[in-house]
Amino acid sequence: MTGAFERPDGERHGDLHRISHRLQQGLRRLGPKGARVRMRVGRGGLDETGRLFAGETDIAVVTPTAALSLLYGFGDLQGLLALGVVPRSGGLVAAADARLGEDTVAGLVARAGRVTIATAADDGVSLLGFAVRRALRVAGVDASVDFVYDEQPAVCCARYVAGEADVVIHDLMSSPEWPKVAAARPVKYLSWGPRVLHTFAGQGWPTRVLPxxxxxxxxxxxxxxxxxxxxxxxxxxxxxxxxxxxxxMLARGRHPAEASEVTRAPLPLHPGASRAYADLFAAVPLRSR
Structure with missing residues (x-):
């Protein structure tokens, strides 16, 4: 089997690169002779789905899955299927300077001075940025704050430490920088509030409770x-x-009790993948969207 794998300069998602590289190497080694699978590591958002639609790639890795569920529910992504899921913990966390004295995201709108938020941009590619901007609009604060943008949580954290931002909204669970940030500057985690969480849940984006x-x-x-x-x-x-x-390959090393971790996909499973999971996890009910 032949293959094409590209890691562009400035790749900022090491976990996506590792997943893609492992799949590419496995397909090259174990796939049928002469088959070709094209993969490219980008930003893990709508850049990846766009390449699939354009026929530029054959397999893509995209995160977070909740964003794909929401877009699929809107009627987007028709013609795409899932091959499985790689489990990874994450949550969209709003963390503010404790000296602001706020407990909720919605409370930011009532402040006399404008607040600056460091977060990912809603640039038509970033699914995290898409979620942030949508959540802020539902909370009613989108037009009353300023923004500094970067897709990397570490950069947003650095801007918070430097005083360039009052709030960080990002997947802070994925950032090794965050523990140092929280130690360097007082922090208060803001509640999104029931309006935001219920609106998103009603459109297929679940709530996660961080203990x-x-x-x-x-x-x-x-x-x-x-x-x-x-x-x-x-x-x-x-x-x-x-x-x-x-x-x-996605199921390798997992027990039947862990079947849902790889088959709980945001889009319907490809028939070939569904049959493979059924064989691997016999007698375990499998569910995708």
Missing amino acids: AGRLPNLDADLPTLDCSDVAVLCREDLDDELAGLTAR
Whole structure:
């Protein structure tokens, strides 16, 4: 089997690169002779789904899965299927300077001075940025704050430490920088509030509760927007044998009790992947969207 794998300069998602590289190497080694699967590591958002639609790639890794569920519910992403899921913990957390004296995201709108938020941009590619901007609009604060943007949580954290931002909204669970940030500057985790969480839940984006102690100085359970997991996607025309092989690689090392971790996909499973999971996890009910 031949393959194409590209890691662009400035790649900022090491976990996506590792997943793609592992799949590419496995498909090259175990796939049918002469088959070709194209993959490219980008930003893990709508850049990846766009390449699938354009026929530029055959398999893509995209995160978070909740964003894909929401977009699929809107009627987008038709013609794409899932091959499985790589579990990864994540949550969209709003962390503010404790000296602001706020407890909720909605409370930011009532402040006399404008607040600056460091977060990912809603630039038509970033699914995290899409979620942040949508959540802020529902909370009613989108037009009353200023923004500094970067897709990397570490950069947003650095801006918070430097005083360039009063609030960080990001998947802070994925940032090794956050414990140092929380130690360097007082922090208060802001509640999104029921309006935001219920609106998103009604559109297919689940709530995740972070238990007290899960983040530095988090002294109470925090309901937030789930940003977990990486979805492995393809078009409907991907060869069944390749789809099944990809599924088996994603399931490798998992017990039947863990079947839902890899099959709980935000889009319908490719038939080849579904059959492979059924064989691997016999007698375990499997569910995708």
